[in-house]
Amino acid sequence: xxxxxxxxxxxxxxxxxxxxxxxxxxxxxxxxxxxxxxxxxxxxxxxxxxxxxxxxxxxxxxxxxxxxxxxxxxxxxxxxxxxxxxxxxxxxxxxxxxxxxxxxxxxxxxxxxxxxxxxxxxxxxxxxxxxxxxxxxxxxxxxxxxxxxxxxxxxxxxxxxxxxxxxxxxxxxxxxxxxxxxxxxxxxxxxxxxxxxxxxxxxxx
Amino acid sequence: xxxxxxxxxxxxxxxxxxxxxxxxxxxxxxxxxxxxxxxxxxxxxxxxxxxxxxxxxxxxxxxxxxxxxxxxxxxxxxxxxxxxxxxxxxxxxxxxxxxxxxxxxxxxxxxxxxxxxxxxxxxxxxxxxxxxxxxxxxxxxxxxxxxxxxxxxx
Numbered sequence: 001x002x003x004x005x006x007x008x009x010x011x012x013x014x015x016x017x018x019x020x021x022x023x024x025x026x027x028x029x030x031x032x033x034x035x036x037x038x039x040x041x042x043x044x045x046x047x048x049x050x051x052x053x054x055x056x057x058x059x060x061x062x063x064x065x066x067x068x069x070x071x072x073x074x075x076x077x078x079x080x081x082x083x084x085x086x087x088x089x090x091x092x093x094x095x096x097x098x099x100x101x102x103x104x105x106x107x108x109x110x111x112x113x114x115x116x117x118x119x120x121x122x123x124x125x126x127x128x129x130x131x132x133x134x135x136x137x138x139x140x141x142x143x144x145x146x147x148x149x150x151x152x153x154x155x156x157x158x159x160x161x162x163x164x165x166x167x168x169x170x171x172x173x174x175x176x177x178x179x180x181x182x183x184x185x186x187x188x189x190x191x192x193x194x195x196x197x198x199x200x201x202x203x204x205x
Numbered sequence: 206x207x208x209x210x211x212x213x214x215x216x217x218x219x220x221x222x223x224x225x226x227x228x229x230x231x232x233x234x235x236x237x238x239x240x241x242x243x244x245x246x247x248x249x250x251x252x253x254x255x256x257x258x259x260x261x262x263x264x265x266x267x268x269x270x271x272x273x274x275x276x277x278x279x280x281x282x283x284x285x286x287x288x289x290x291x292x293x294x295x296x297x298x299x300x301x302x303x304x305x306x307x308x309x310x311x312x313x314x315x316x317x318x319x320x321x322x323x324x325x326x327x328x329x330x331x332x333x334x335x336x337x338x339x340x341x342x343x344x345x346x347x348x349x350x351x352x353x354x355x356x357x358x359x
Contacts, residue, residue: 092290092295092299094295101333105329106308107304110256110304110305111256112256116252116256120253
């Protein structure tokens with residue numbers, strides 16, 4: 001009887017371990033190779049005051065102004081700053097606000113806001129698109145921009161976004177970047193990176 | 206008679222044994238889930254400004270630049286308010302604030318209502334929250350459990 005119990009418990013521990021390992025597997029990339037691109041380096045260079053050589057500034061670790069004692073890649077900080085501003089512009093844009101209700105949802109004092117979560121998720125996505133670092137763990141753009149495959153997006157009447165919505169989104173990001181005095185040449189490159197996902201986002205053709 | 210009684214006793218014994226094992230597995234499963242969440246939470250990146258909240262006010266009449274400036278100044282002077290943005294095309298004001306220090310209604314009541322301009326504080330409906338951008342829902346059991354564990358271990 002004791003042997004039986006021991007066998008069953010051992011089996012459970014092994015099976016649990018396997019389930020646990022597979023569930024946590026996607027979070028094991030804590031230290032991916034820090035890939036970079038000229039655009040990512042330029043963004044990192046710009047956020048540090050645009051002084052000296054550009055190369056290597058994207059992945060350079062600097063103090064995070066929003067997390068005391070923490071370090072952040074300069075390129076990521078630049079992206080997060082633009083995304084943060086853009087989310088404010090989007091929240092005030094009635095054409096787009098319907099797609100981002102989490103931004104304006106009110107939470108109790110001290111709780112994490114939708115803004116903070118979206119800021120993290122969007123920053124991951126743009127950082128991956130501009131640097132090549134595999135850090136975005138969210139669902140694919142194609143899946144989440146179709147009501148048929150992701151019911152939190154759109155409705156039965158408007159299951160997918162159209163080009164006008166996407167243009168409005170790009171316009172809001174540009175507006176945010178301009179308000180932060182990001183040079184037009186950099187905004188243009190950032191725009192190219194965002195437009196590269198238009199085919200997946202705009203499915204209402 | 207004895208045979209039937211013995212059979213029933215055996216059945217009861219088996220049921221008790223199965224229930225006992227189910228209880229053991231349930232406890233082990235809960236322990237496994239909690240350990241998993243603790244490790245996930247520990248690995249989760251620290252969010253920037255996790256308590257920074259956005260709020261929106263829709264004005265029912267167009268505002269001139271002077272009035273916009275006055276209202277923005279008044280809003281930004283409220284406790285916990287970090288920034289403001291005004292969309293002149295649609296007459297919408299957005300402000301960000303630290304939700305540990307203030308809330309959207311108090312800021313609206315203290316800084317915008319006294320301006321005298323007709324306006325409405327934008328409140329997201331529960332229906333709207335069922336849609337939109339992918340963010341893990343805090344209302345789910347897993348979301349609530351994760352938030353609870355995060356509060357304890359972080």
